Amino acid sequence: MSAALRASGVELSFGATPALRGADLTIATGEIVAVMGPSGSGKSTLLHCLAGILVPDAGQILVDGQRIDTLSETRRSELRRDRFGFVFQFGQLVPELTAAENVALPLLLGGVRRKPALQQAREWFDRLGLEGLHGRRSGELSGGQAQRVALARALVGGPQVLFADEPTGALDSITGEQVMELLVSLARDRGTTVVLVTHEARVAAYADREVIVRDGRVTSFDTQEAAA
Amino acid sequence: MIRLGLRMAVAGGRAAVARLAIIGAAVAIGVGLVLAALAGTTAVQRQNAHYGWLNSAHAEAATGPSAADPAWWAFREDYFRGRSIARIDVAVTGPHAPVPPGLSALPGPGEYAVSPALAELLRTTPPDQLSERFPGRRTAVLGRDALASPDLLIAVVGRTPADVAGLRDATQLTRFVSVSPEHCLRCYVGTGINGMALILAVVVAALLFPLLIFIGVATRLSAARREQRLAAMRLVGATPRQVATLATIESMIAATAGTLLGFGLFLLLRPVLAHVPFTGLRFFLDDLELTWPAALLMLFGVPIGAALSARLALRRVRMSPLGVMRRVTPKPPRAWRLLPLIAGLAELTWFVGRKPYTTNGQTAAYLSGILVVMIGVVVAGPWVTMTGSRLLARLARRPAGVIAGRRLADDPRAGFRSISGLALALFVGSVATGVITSYVAERGDSAATPIIHNLMTVTSWSGHGQQPLDQASVPPSLTAVPGVRAVVLIRDNPQIDKNDPNSWPGLISCADLTRIPGSGHCSPGAAAAQVFPNLVPPYGGSVRGGSDPQWPPAPEVPLDRQAVIGVAVDTDGSPAALETSRTLLENAFPQVDGAASEGDIRDDSTRLLRQMQRLADIVIIASLVIAGCSLAVSITGGLNERKRPFAVLRLAGLRLSDLRGVVLLESAVPLLAVSAVAVAAGFVSAALFLKSQLGYELRPPGAGYYAVTGTGLLVSLALIASTMPLLRRLTGPASVRND
Numbered sequence: 001m002s003a004a005l006r007a008s009g010v011e012l013s014f015g016a017t018p019a020l021r022g023a024d025l026t027i028a029t030g031e032i033v034a035v036m037g038p039s040g041s042g043k044s045t046l047l048h049c050l051a052g053i054l055v056p057d058a059g060q061i062l063v064d065g066q067r068i069d070t071l072s073e074t075r076r077s078e079l080r081r082d083r084f085g086f087v088f089q090f091g092q093l094v095p096e097l098t099a100a101e102n103v104a105l106p107l108l109l110g111g112v113r114r115k116p117a118l119q120q121a122r123e124w125f126d127r128l129g130l131e132g133l134h135g136r137r138s139g140e141l142s143g144g145q146a147q148r149v150a151l152a153r154a155l156v157g158g159p160q161v162l163f164a165d166e167p168t169g170a171l172d173s174i175t176g177e178q179v180m181e182l183l184v185s186l187a188r189d190r191g192t193t194v195v196l197v198t199h200e201a202r203v204a205a206y207a208d209r210e211v212i213v214r215d216g217r218v219t220s221f222d223t224q225e226a227a228a
Numbered sequence: 229m230i231r232l233g234l235r236m237a238v239a240g241g242r243a244a245v246a247r248l249a250i251i252g253a254a255v256a257i258g259v260g261l262v263l264a265a266l267a268g269t270t271a272v273q274r275q276n277a278h279y280g281w282l283n284s285a286h287a288e289a290a291t292g293p294s295a296a297d298p299a300w301w302a303f304r305e306d307y308f309r310g311r312s313i314a315r316i317d318v319a320v321t322g323p324h325a326p327v328p329p330g331l332s333a334l335p336g337p338g339e340y341a342v343s344p345a346l347a348e349l350l351r352t353t354p355p356d357q358l359s360e361r362f363p364g365r366r367t368a369v370l371g372r373d374a375l376a377s378p379d380l381l382i383a384v385v386g387r388t389p390a391d392v393a394g395l396r397d398a399t400q401l402t403r404f405v406s407v408s409p410e411h412c413l414r415c416y417v418g419t420g421i422n423g424m425a426l427i428l429a430v431v432v433a434a435l436l437f438p439l440l441i442f443i444g445v446a447t448r449l450s451a452a453r454r455e456q457r458l459a460a461m462r463l464v465g466a467t468p469r470q471v472a473t474l475a476t477i478e479s480m481i482a483a484t485a486g487t488l489l490g491f492g493l494f495l496l497l498r499p500v501l502a503h504v505p506f507t508g509l510r511f512f513l514d515d516l517e518l519t520w521p522a523a524l525l526m527l528f529g530v531p532i533g534a535a536l537s538a539r540l541a542l543r544r545v546r547m548s549p550l551g552v553m554r555r556v557t558p559k560p561p562r563a564w565r566l567l568p569l570i571a572g573l574a575e576l577t578w579f580v581g582r583k584p585y586t587t588n589g590q591t592a593a594y595l596s597g598i599l600v601v602m603i604g605v606v607v608a609g610p611w612v613t614m615t616g617s618r619l620l621a622r623l624a625r626r627p628a629g630v631i632a633g634r635r636l637a638d639d640p641r642a643g644f645r646s647i648s649g650l651a652l653a654l655f656v657g658s659v660a661t662g663v664i665t666s667y668v669a670e671r672g673d674s675a676a677t678p679i680i681h682n683l684m685t686v687t688s689w690s691g692h693g694q695q696p697l698d699q700a701s702v703p704p705s706l707t708a709v710p711g712v713r714a715v716v717l718i719r720d721n722p723q724i725d726k727n728d729p730n731s732w733p734g735l736i737s738c739a740d741l742t743r744i745p746g747s748g749h750c751s752p753g754a755a756a757a758q759v760f761p762n763l764v765p766p767y768g769g770s771v772r773g774g775s776d777p778q779w780p781p782a783p784e785v786p787l788d789r790q791a792v793i794g795v796a797v798d799t800d801g802s803p804a805a806l807e808t809s810r811t812l813l814e815n816a817f818p819q820v821d822g823a824a825s826e827g828d829i830r831d832d833s834t835r836l837l838r839q840m841q842r843l844a845d846i847v848i849i850a851s852l853v854i855a856g857c858s859l860a861v862s863i864t865g866g867l868n869e870r871k872r873p874f875a876v877l878r879l880a881g882l883r884l885s886d887l888r889g890v891v892l893l894e895s896a897v898p899l900l901a902v903s904a905v906a907v908a909a910g911f912v913s914a915a916l917f918l919k920s921q922l923g924y925e926l927r928p929p930g931a932g933y934y935a936v937t938g939t940g941l942l943v944s945l946a947l948i949a950s951t952m953p954l955l956r957r958l959t960g961p962a963s964v965r966n967d
Binding site: 137 | 237
């Protein structure tokens with residue numbers, strides 16, 4: 001299986017505080033990987049580096065064999081828009097836009113005209129059980145609904161990799177499970193690679209593989225092995 | 229992208245529309261007031277320019293078209309109930325005499341022309357108090373071109389050439405001054421270049437600067453929310469350019485709407501503003517106009533400035549889509565910020581006892597020193613705010629004080645920004661008030677007696693290059709005027725010793741001196757005294773004694789054989805008695821300067837100071853209100869941006885009253901700390917200037933200063949308090965939800 005993402009010797013510090021100290025990680029195409037670890041271990045920072053949000057101080061990030069840590073800010077933005085999708089814990093929907101417009105946002109940013117973009121966005125509402133909610137703004141949605149809208153937005157452009165940072169962190173357990181089931185099933189249907197940062201074992205259980213980040217370094221072990 | 233930006237700005241739900249409306253309204257207020265200040269500045273300049281023709285006695289200053297036949301011209305100042313009347317006696321020598329602005333021809337003998345305000349006064353005042361001063365009949369009313377203000381009192385009195393030629397300072401002229409006194413070095417009516425520069429500097433420093441800060445605060449309202457929103461868009465792939473475009477559109481829409489509304493507000497304010505006597509006189513509405521460059525600058529400058537500000541502020545978001553989540557605490561201001569303030573005060577201190585000899589040298593020394601102190605107040609502001617907030621955090625016993633102190637100490641620059649205009653206004657106001665109060669107090673001490681206002685005198689003495697008065701011309705009817713208590717003659721002192729500071733040009737019998745209460749007394753054993761011709765000891769002279777000066781004894785000369793150089797009429801101080809006496813005296817002695825009380829003359833000499841004081845008062849009040857608005861806007865914006873953490877604090881058990889305390893303290897601490905520093909720096913600067921330039925001590929300001937400053941601070945605090953009701957609504961449990 002080919003590697004969709006590869007981090008090699010990634011180091012990153014915030015001022016004098018090191019967050020990553022030579023992290024290595026390879027994720028195969030279509031693989032769902034859970035990144036776990038205690039608070040402050042660097043798991044979110046690793047996700048941000050993999051997604052081209054942060055640029056490491058040292059080491060390399062490769063997407064389909066192409067280095068992205070040397071790309072310009074604009075090119076990395078385009079990469080996020082065209083090949084990545086994001087689901088974070090909160091604060092990701094634009095409150096001024098309706099749910100449908102939020103979902104259509106990556107398409108609009110990519111130059112798709114408003115009408116077809118909205119049409120494409122609305123198709124996701126039925127698929128995610130959000131019927132009739134496309135005209136609502138984020139403040140008028142429940143936590144679970146908002147997270148499903150975010151998931152729709154992450155998937156609307158057909159991303160190659162989906163990054164999810166504590167996607168159920170702000171949800172109750174039942175809603176969280178519903179969101180995770182949707183996320184995983186849609187990813188599997190579409191062959192999307194998923195990088196999932198979580199500290200919850202039951203969320204991590206949806207992944208093919210878990211990696212542990214501790215003190216800025218990655219320790220990898222197989223979920224099935226761990227379960228055995 | 230533009231469409232998306234427009235969509236987000238104007239159709240982004242109630243919150244977005246409310247945000248747009250608040251920013252637009254705040255920008256409108258700021259722009260309206262800036263336009264008013266700019267138009268006010270233009271009006272001051274235009275008003276000043278209309279004084280130009282009154283300076284035409286200085287032929288070398290005249291710049292207008294030349295006429296074939298010269299006209300005689302004698303300018304003098306007359307008074308009526310505390311108001312100044314510009315009286316010009318004119319005489320034409322031929323059919324081609326020059327014509328001043330506002331008239332079709334100069335009045336002939338037995339005719340006079342007056343300004344509309346004087347015409348109205350003449351209509352409503354008994355003739356013996358005013359109109360009888362002007363011989364003949366009124367043939368014209370001066371037109372707009374001749375008038376600096378609708379309140380200006382001017383009389384152009386036609387006489388024969390022989391009559392005018394005999395008047396003091398009479399001159400022949402063939403053309404009129406057509407330039408502003410601002411550009412005319414020898415002009416004495418109106419405000420010169422230094423005065424105008426001072427007025428403009430005060431307006432710019434104390435009004436425009438705070439207003440521009442206010443507009444800046446308004447356009448940055450909700451900027452943090454916008455940055456969060458745009459950072460979220462960066463996460464889903466918006467490029468830096470796309471985000472910058474969105475921010476530009478959003479900020480420009482609000483700023484453009486606010487600017488347009490601001491122009492509307494200015495048009496509404498304009499008639500009201502015309503009635504505000506910035507210079508002591510109202511403006512004509514057509515003087516209160518914006519220049520095209522100023523209008524265009526505001527029209528395009530504010531939206532462009534808002535867009536640039538938004539783009540600059542986006543640097544954090546541009547660096548990282550997580551930018552707003554990774555905001556670091558700014559470095560605290562360092563103590564070096566006090567250096568400019570100390571340097572300015574040191575400069576002013578250095579000149580104490582080292583006063584420069586030339587006027588230019590003095591201007592350079594004192595103005596630059598005061599300017600450096602002013603800059604120092606602004607530079608030191610964040611450090612003062614931080615020090616105050618740290619002190620608050622250390623001393624506070626309640627949570628409100630601790631939270632407010634810590635939050636302020638984290639970013640004292642932001643805390644100071646919205647009140648920096650206020651600091652400048654208080655500094656300028658304190659310098660002006662300190663200097664003016666002390667100057668007036670020093671000048672007023674030498675003879676603070678009722679005769680300053682009650683005694684009407686007409687004088688003509690050789691010291692002024694004039695002929696003595698004809699005793700036979702003293703009108704007998706003077707003593708019959710109701711309210712007139714005594715009429716005495718001041719005679720020439722033939723033995724005046726110009727080298728003796730205790731020798732005075734006038735002589736008066738001790739019997740006459742005692743008839744005028746407050747005019748002082750003779751030296752023991754003397755039968756007559758040497759006096760100043762209007763019986764008031766001049767400033768800085770050797771006569772001492774406050775309200776009852778002791779005049780030196782007269783030389784041994786027959787008093788009744790000396791020429792009359794002054795007639796003094798003691799009145800009960802009633803306006804009717806004073807003005808009727810003045811009219812009688814002026815008609816009896818038309819060849820000399822108009823009759824006046826010492827109070828009239830002092831009012832004249834302190835007019836510029838009083839104008840500056842008025843300007844300082846207006847500036848303090850206006851800038852305090854502007855600062856209050858800035859505070860209210862920034863507090864509202866801050867509350868909106870911090871509603872979630874505040875709501876969480878409330879959920880965690882912090883009482884609403886404590887939360888109110890946090891907000892109040894966050895605003896009041898910088899407001900009061902910086903105000904104290906600005907006021908102190910202002911008075912210290914004034915004291916150093918007074919000591920160096922005039923040798924005066926600083927006098928405490930009058931009640932008016934405390935009233936203006938105190939009211940302004942209270943209004944500012946009230947504006948802060950007005951945002952409190954928002955707190956309950958914004959920090960309700962619903963605000964804990966994430967958008």
